[in-house]
Structures are given as structure tokens and as C-alpha cells.
Amino acid sequence: MAVSPDHHAAPIGPTPKQSSEHGPNTISARGKMVAHLPYNVVLSMTLVSGLISASFATISDCDEVFNYWEPTHYLSHGYGLQTWEYSPRYAIRSWLYAGLHSLLIWPFSALMGLDKAHEFLLLRGILATVASIAQTELYGALSARVHPDVGLYSVLISMPSAGMYQAMPAFLPSSFAMSFVMLGTSAFLKTTASPVKALVLFSIAGLFGWPFSLALVIPQLLLWCLEMAERYSMVWVLRTLLRSSGGPFAVLTLITIVDSLAYRKLVFVPFNIVLYNVFGGEGRGPDLYGTEPWWYYLANLSLNFNIMLVAALCSGPLVLAGLGYWPGPTFRTYIAVTAQFYIWILIFSLQPHKEERFMYPAYPGLCLNAAVSLYMVKSFLSQVFEKISSSKSVRRLADISVFAAIFGAALISVLRIAAVTSGYSAPIDIYNGHHNLTGNVCYGKEWYRFPSSFLLPQNARPRFIKSAFAGLLPGSFTERNSPFRDGTWEIPENMNDLNQEDYTKYIPIEECDYLVDSYFEGKDESSLEPNYILDTEHWDLISCREFLDASKTPFPNRIIWLPRMVIDDKRVWAKYCILRKRS
Incomplete structure (x- = not known):
């Protein structure tokens, strides 16, 4: 979000005078919004849920094993299974991606003698930890720049969800992109005049992780350009973007150099991935591996997020309905933060080949959108209950209603996790x-x-x-x-x-x-x-x-x-x- 070069941006959301929508600790003495829970408390909560998922989550996709676990095992131990994607003839998988994960476990295996089964758990734990940190960063950014309620609701929705439980420890570029999209979004929400940190994080998500996740930078980048153009000029915006391009270019250069050395020819893996998936030609492309109807993701997301999917889908209409309530820059901010989920589900619902893991980068956006919906519903209910009675207990009915919905969704998710874990853990447990x-x-x-x-x-x-x-x-x-x-x-x-x-x-x-x-x-x-x-x-x-x-x-x-x-x-x-x- 836009700020002057020397000062932090003003808080986004209803002004402090709307005290009925704020708890006693929402607004600080300086007029800034304060998160409901300390950063370290939220980090501890997300870490616990992440490490539980790393320990017990199933592997739901053979692509995770054959295209990522096996090449990493090859780099670490000298043997493993190889898919056609790693043939230099096609080169649509990055050796830098597998190599980084191999390096993460190398000290524990080479220096500490950790056995392979524990390497497996360790790497899943590292992946879940990165996702937990990203969740917490997003919580802090939303609390400070959108509204503390949105930050709190978002993390309370995502933390116990069946979707995040499956995605956090997954060894997949889409899961990796999910974590760095959260970090990139957080950086944009916190940014001052320079967007270089946010652009680097999004470039890592897209170039190092999954190229299609670059689509998720569009709303935040457009908002930044709009606000900076209003504050300074379009020439200043273009000049700043040009100066900031060095970070993403460095990411691209590193990927190209490492993968070209590994394949022993000049390759640009992100381009090859897009080329195969979008321009594969007749008889080629992802459709060879099955197609699904347009509503596939709606059905899948309803299993993983239950009632919060409905809340997420309603966020757009609710934001538009609140145009008069959140005027100016604040309204634009709500549009930007809620657009990510809609962009992603639209793009991938139009593709015939569909898989659950393709939705991973949009999971945080779904939780964020649901949080925005709940916040707006709570704001409306607060006003209604205030008109009914001035009693504090009556005014708290809005909070009770929202937390009841969050608790209900969390309970359904936990029961869903229990069903999947108890039903499908055998392929790992037998060893x-x-x-x-x-x-x-x-x-x-x-x-x-x-x-x-x-x-x-x-x-x-x-x-x-x-x-x-x-x-x-x-x-x-x-x-x-x-x-x-x-x-x-x-x-x-x-x-x-x-x-x-x-x-x-x-x-x-x-x-x-x-x-x-x-x-x-x-x-x-x-x-x-x-x-x-x-x-x-x-x-x-x-x-x-x-x-x-x-x-x-x-x-x-x-x-x-x-x-x-x-x-x-x-x-x-x-x-x-x-x-x-x-x-």
C-alpha cells in the first residue's frame, strides 16, 4: 500500500471514531490499529498446527512424490525415480527447487546421521514452518493495514482448515508459492514507497515456485501504482518500478544459471512450464492426465473449507455494497486484497485439467476473503444491535455470532481432517x-x-x-x-x-x-x-x-x-x- 517515503501509511478501515466496531485495544494512543493477539502468540499457534500436519497429513498426489520427493532423494542419496519432466529434452522441472530442499536436510543426514524416514518428516516440518511464518506475517499485516478483526478472523479460519492442513507440509511448487504469496502480500501491505521486497517475494513464488502464481501480484501492484501515481506522478511510479526490477531479475538469473548448469544447456524452466501447460499443442499438455467439470473446485473447496467458502465468495458483493462505508483508498484496498481469490478461481476453473493442489496458492486468499465477509457482517450486526439496545451484552452478540461461525467451520474442518487421516494414512504407515x-x-x-x-x-x-x-x-x-x-x-x-x-x-x-x-x-x-x-x-x-x-x-x-x-x-x-x- 502507498505511503510517503518518510512515514508509515495511515491505518485502513473504519476510523477510530467508530468505536462500536473496535475492542478497547484496537486503536492505540497514536491512532494506529493494534492486533488483537501478539505476533509470538499467533506464530506459536500456527507452528503447532503446521507441525501436526507435517506429522500426520497424507500425500494426496503422486506428482508430489515422483516430481519432487524422488529427485530430492536422488540428489541426497544417489538414486530415485525419474519422470519425463526431468529429461533435458523437456526440462519443465527445476533442479534448483529440488536442490534447495536437498540442502535443507543435508546437515541432518550427513553430519547428524539422521535416517531417511526422519529426513522425510524433517523436510515436511520445515515446509510447514515456512507456511506458519507466512501465515503469521499475513496476520500482522492485515491487522495493521486492513483491520485487526480481519487479521484475527483470517488466521482463525486458515489455521484449523482442512485445506491448509494438507497444503502446508506438501512438497509442491503450488504449496511453496502459497507461502511466498502470503509473504509477498504481507510485504505489499507493509510497504513504503519501494515495492522491491514485495516484488522479490512474488517473483520467488512465481519463478522459483509456480509461474501461474504471478497472476496474484496484479491486484496489489495495480493498487500500489494507483496510490503512488496520485501521491507523486506516473513518471515517478515507472522510475521506481524500473529500479525495483533488479530483485526479480536476480531471482530469474539465479534460477536460469543453476538449472542450465544442471541440465548442461541453457534452459528457462518457468517458461517451459507455461509453454507446456498453455501452448503444448495437439496431443500434448496437462489434459492428457484427465479433465474435470467447471464446478470441480467449488466442490473440492467446500470439502476443505466448508461454510467459509460461501463467506469467501460473498466478500466481493459485500465489499461493493460497502462502497459508501469504506470510501476512497480504503475501498480500493479491500478490492485489492479480495481480488486474488477471484482471479485464481476464475483462471483455473476455465482450465479443463483440474487438481486439488492447483488451488493451494489461493487458500490464503480464500481465508482472507472469508474474514472480510465476517468483518462486514459483524459491523452490520453491531449497528443493528446498538439500535436495539445499549446494553454491552447485546452489542457483543455480533462478536458471538462471528466467532460461532468460525468455531463451527473449524470443528467441521477438524472432523474432515480426522476422516482423511484415519482413512488414507496406510500408504505411509505400513513402512x-x-x-x-x-x-x-x-x-x-x-x-x-x-x-x-x-x-x-x-x-x-x-x-x-x-x-x-x-x-x-x-x-x-x-x-x-x-x-x-x-x-x-x-x-x-x-x-x-x-x-x-x-x-x-x-x-x-x-x-x-x-x-x-x-x-x-x-x-x-x-x-x-x-x-x-x-x-x-x-x-x-x-x-x-x-x-x-x-x-x-x-x-x-x-x-x-x-x-x-x-x-x-x-x-x-x-x-x-x-x-x-x-x-
């Missing part, structure tokens, strides 16, 4: 305590739930056997007894960007020492997908966990966990197991 796996650990129909080589011992290798799946599976990076990772620049054989099946990615079942498989009762077996768990003549069970059979579990029991005293537990369970070949 707990089983560190004696050796040789080839094979995956057939469960290939897409493989949780990464970090959970396998050093002398075990993930392999694939043929199943009913007929697309392209990852291959393996070439293993060499060398500190250099030549797989970053060597062109692998039999890779394509058309999702065409390659039979060299499979090994015969006879070469498998272990097999990870599932058994869903009543599901017909086939020659490609026999029920190995029932084949006790050839396989021994060494580790099994329950896994939710979603196809047989009623919808209410599937989407939310409730105690049996509230609803009959009609969940149907499958088996998810590690099998050992009988000698």
Missing part, C-alpha cells in the same frame, strides 16, 4: 518399523500411492510391475558410485511427453522381493491385477493397515469423521499391505 526391506520393492496397481524412497531402506529399490494402468510410469535415475549426479543432464531412454506407456519401466513379478498391494473385498481380480494379498502360497504378509474403501462407504461417513454416538460407523475397510515373496 513404520519395517526397516529390513531389501532388494526390489514392487508396486502394481498401487503405483500412484508410493510415498517416496525416503521411506525405504538404503538397500531397497522401488520397482513397477505391469497393472491395468496404461500410461507412462517413471524410470530410474542412473546410479553411480560418485558424488556427482549425472542424471540431471543425461537424457533418459524411452521417455515421452504424450503419456504413452513404456514397457521397459516394468520388471517381472518373479524379480520382486517385496510387493505393496491392496485388497478391496468384492472387487473383481484380473490377470493384470490379481489379489496378491490372498495368494498365501507365494506371499507372506509382513505389514498391513486398514484403508478406506471409498466406493462402498456412504458419502457422509466418507467425508467427515463423527463418533458412533452421533452417526453409525458405516465405513468399509480394505487392506493395504507389504508382502514378502516366499522362498
